[in-house]
Amino acid sequence: MSTRQQGTVLFTGILFLVATTVVIQLWLLTVSMEALLGGIMRTLVPAASASTVLLCINASLLRYVFRFDRQVRSTK
Amino acid sequence: MKSENGTCMTCNKTEKWRKDFPIEWEGDNYVSRREMVKFLTLGSFLLVLANWITVVSARFLHRGSKTEKLLGLSADLRENGSALFRYPTAKDPCIAVRTAEGKLVAYSQVCTHLSCAVVYDDAEHSLFCPCHNGRFNLDQGAPIAGPPTRPLPRIKLEERDGRIYAVELEA
Numbered sequence: 001m002s003t004r005q006q007g008t009v010l011f012t013g014i015l016f017l018v019a020t021t022v023v024i025q026l027w028l029l030t031v032s033m034e035a036l037l038g039g040i041m042r043t044l045v046p047a048a049s050a051s052t053v054l055l056c057i058n059a060s061l062l063r064y065v066f067r068f069d070r071q072v073r074s075t076k
Numbered sequence: 077m078k079s080e081n082g083t084c085m086t087c088n089k090t091e092k093w094r095k096d097f098p099i100e101w102e103g104d105n106y107v108s109r110r111e112m113v114k115f116l117t118l119g120s121f122l123l124v125l126a127n128w129i130t131v132v133s134a135r136f137l138h139r140g141s142k143t144e145k146l147l148g149l150s151a152d153l154r155e156n157g158s159a160l161f162r163y164p165t166a167k168d169p170c171i172a173v174r175t176a177e178g179k180l181v182a183y184s185q186v187c188t189h190l191s192c193a194v195v196y197d198d199a200e201h202s203l204f205c206p207c208h209n210g211r212f213n214l215d216q217g218a219p220i221a222g223p224p225t226r227p228l229p230r231i232k233l234e235e236r237d238g239r240i241y242a243v244e245l246e247a
Contacts, residue, residue: 021120058120
């Protein structure tokens, strides 16, 4: 299996992980909007913080993808 | 016999369409997945931004109101009865209720489901929305029946010298 083929499999896995976290973030946003309309202020900051943590996970996965890509290009 | 990319496996020839559209499937899959991860991460960033905008806007939307407004005489509002008023502006209908125990409470009259006007149900001792049979309790304005899920905004009242004043819209 070539490095690029391995990358395709790896990126598919990462893609599913990132897509799952984005769905969770969407859910967090809808919860925040509902809480905002209901005046439940204590929910807003934890939801935004959780969303930020998920973004950090996504960003680190994207960084890994770019690193892998750079490695593939350099070995070509 | 032909392979996936249009090459004749026995004669080792490449088909004409393959020459016209030289797509490398492996490379294409690799790049498209990489770009999709990038796109989703950008979406993730936008969702975080929207979440923090919600936090900031909460400060402006629910800052409450602390203007004092005279509603009327205490004697006019009998036990297990209600009165309508507008607070903090003339566009905000509210309802004041004196419970059977003599406690005075007030809430926004706008139902949190679909904005119909709630009325006091003196038989059930609760606030009733006739549009979809929603019901709110008098203690906290919390929904107890029907489709509403959010409580009614509460208005703080004060009784002084035989008069009732609305003093604060609680968030």
